[in-house]
Amino acid sequence: MPKSEESSYPFCPDEGKYEKLAKIGQGTFGEVFKARDKKTKTVVAMKKVLMENEKEGFPITALREIKILQVLKNDNIVNLLEICRIKATPYNRYKSTVYLVFEFCEHDLAGLLSNPQVKFSLAEIKKVMQQLLNGLYYIHSNKILHRDMKAANILITKAGKLKLADFGLARAFSDKLNRYTNRVVTLWYRPPELLLGERNYGPAIDLWGAGCIMAEMWTRSPIMQGNTEQHQLTLISQLCGSIVPETWPGVEKLELFSKIELPKGQKRKVKERLHGYVKDQYALDLLDKLLSLDPSKRVNSDDALNHDFFWVDPLPQDLNHMLSRYNKSMFEYLAPPRRRAPINQPPQAPGVVRPAGHNPDQHFERIF
């Protein structure tokens, strides 16, 4: 490469600026580490950009995450601090590595929910959901779809601030007719329209995920843990009722509607099924609206934020007090697998994949 050595790049600081402390997760396109700025002692999260597909050059998923997070600046969106690179040396076989550097958040929601000692009051659940919907409202009004809603991608600081994270699958959307890939969203949080092959989808896909996460605040584990797309659709039908044109006009036009066998004659039982866990009527009503099969009838983030759930007693309450009881980080990556799905009794579904050699006694990393 004919690049003169005199030129220096003042912007991108060298990764030597940080020291790695622990691996805390596995993102869509790379590992995540907890690290510390050697000078300022600020703790950060560093996400390694995997350069697996060398033909593609710098991965488009990483480019998307970078450009989207540079535009999105909000209290409920994870804050991208900078991008840095380790230079190519003989030690890394002349391959340079790029890291995205984020503000550090102590917990993720999946990690918190998998710890039975962590208990959320109704008012605290309201605060979690309010911040989650507020984050979604912000990204959707900026014409961004998250496309990977799940409890592990919801970070929570020890001060109780919620941050939407992992924009590795996110992309901009327009109101025109589109053809996006429908191979997005972790299966258990994937909405019925994606499972049926819709490619012209919109913000409603993230609100389905928000509904799954909201129910999880009480059930403590993902509510529909399908093994396959077919199985996931079965679980959805058992909870939300049969997928038919009478309740969802136009569904018959989706590519896979006629190709997949869908359970018939199922009644919608969202409120009944969840009633065992969720006693609050307002919560059940909002859940019912978020888990609407027909994406055009699913509540949007603005209307959800105006739902009575957030405006009747007990009012949303900050999490900092409850979280101050814990001095350890809780991340899904470091936590033991959560209990099997309580509401749909699925057959032996594979557990959340854990890295090999993980010691189940080391559930939570001591952080602060």
Place this chain on the structure above:
Amino acid sequence: MAGNFWASSHYQQWILDRQDLYRERHNDLTVITEEEYQKIIMLFANVIQALGEQLKFRQQVIATATIYFKRFYARNSLKCIDPWLMAPTCAFLASKVEEFGVISNSRLMTACQSIVKNKFGHAFSGEYPYRTQHVLECEFYLLEMMDCCLIMYHPYRPLVKFCADLNAEADLLPVAWKMVNDSLRTDAPLLYPPYLIALACLHLAAIVKQKDIKGWCAELNVDIDKCMDVTKMMVSLYEMWKTYDEKKEIQAILAKMPKPSLSRPPSEATIQDNSQQQQPNQQQMSSGVS
């Protein structure tokens, strides 16, 4: 993704000061004149345009690629990385950032070879020397140098809005649109926000089309002096084009262009480099055997 221009990296980090720009360019300008410098940058804007047309890019992708190119050389000497390599690298990165879809490496390299041969024979003699691996490596430098500031705002969108407001979609828009394309051959995109470039081009288009838009302009709350700066840049570009023949003159200018101090063609150089890297291993292996 609409975003907010005033909060963007484009506005906050990449609207440069004219003095800054000239200071960075100073070293190159000891070897070539200012006008020659502009002619080189213009040549590569044309290369990127041709490459983009060959690959059927939208104009927005081409504009983004062209400004990436300008940004790199706004901070680096022309000898730093060969512009013949930087041009396709900018096109490659812009196609991904603008969600045009990833173009396959072979298509990109074939397009390079074909336009160099068929359209820029007056500027480049011989085979196009770079390969995919050079583009991928160069992409890293480009990203790093831009501090990963990828989002670009262009004058096209404000221009369309202004024309709609003026009811001038039929007469002024096509002329002004072409002028915005021409503005990519000047320093204007590095120095002024896109809406000012759009206004300057609209102003010039109104003069060309002899349409009176003074009343509309009078109600604008913009810095008219800055707008006039852009207009002047455009006018001097058109003045230059009256007498400039790229086909005849560019070869001599490129011969003077500052170049990296490499005696071999870069493709060979890299092969050489690789073999040097492998040598220690081979030595280790052979010593292990003995």
